[in-house]
Structures are given as structure tokens and as C-alpha cells.
Amino acid sequence: MVRNVRAEWTGTLLVCGKCSKKLDGGFGPKGREPLGKALRRHLGLKKGRKAATGIVEVKCLGICPKGAVTVIDGADPHSWKLVAKGADLDEVVETLNLQPR
Ligand code: FES
Numbered sequence: 001m002v003r004n005v006r007a008e009w010t011g012t013l014l015v016c017g018k019c020s021k022k023l024d025g026g027f028g029p030k031g032r033e034p035l036g037k038a039l040r041r042h043l044g045l046k047k048g049r050k051a052a053t054g055i056v057e058v059k060c061l062g063i064c065p066k067g068a069v070t071v072i073d074g075a076d077p078h079s080w081k082l083v084a085k086g087a088d089l090d091e092v093v094e095t096l097n098l099q100p101r
Helices: 017-022 035-043 089-095
Strands: 011-016 053-058 068-073 081-084
Touching: 011 017, 011 035, 017 035, 017 053, 017 068, 035 053, 035 089
Parallel strands: 011 053
Antiparallel strands: 011 068, 068 081
16 A cells, blocks of 8 residues: 655755765865755755755765766656766756756
């Protein structure tokens, strides 16, 4: 039996947590924040199901780029993205078509 749990998400982003760990953060004002956390803060997202977009850290996705983080946009799963360390978050938001709140 499957039950539903309501969520406010309008999109889902899967971010490789291991890539972020290998970069020792790599994003945010001091370059010490993992990509997922930096994006959540940059977009002013609420937590969990109440957020407008779900940004979920996942295990290794098997790409393992050097100096970048693997990201999958749930709306475009045919084209995985590699976000370079220290990338401008405004550009990342625009490229991934995330809407700031
Ligand atoms: S470590 Fe991120 S894809 Fe493997």
C-alpha cells in the first residue's frame, strides 16, 4: 500500500555529497560550504518538505569529477551537471533554472 505525504517542492535537485566532501566545501562566501547547503542558503529555502525546491545530498553518483560537484536536476535527468568548485551561485541558480524566493 502506498500513502501520500504532501510536500511544497516544485523541483528536485540531487547533489553528490561525496564530491562536496572531497572539495572540503568549495562554495559560499568563504568557500567552505558544501554546494547543497550553499544553494539552500542562497535561495532562502525552508527546510524539508516545506521548501520550494528539494535539494537533496546523495551518495556518489559514479562520475567523480575533479574540482567539481555532480548534480542531477529532477526535471532534466538526461543531462547531469558538473558544477565547478567556487562557481558563482547566481550563475548556478540560473543554469539549473532554480527560482530564488
Ligand atoms: S564523488 Fe561525486 S560522483 Fe562520485
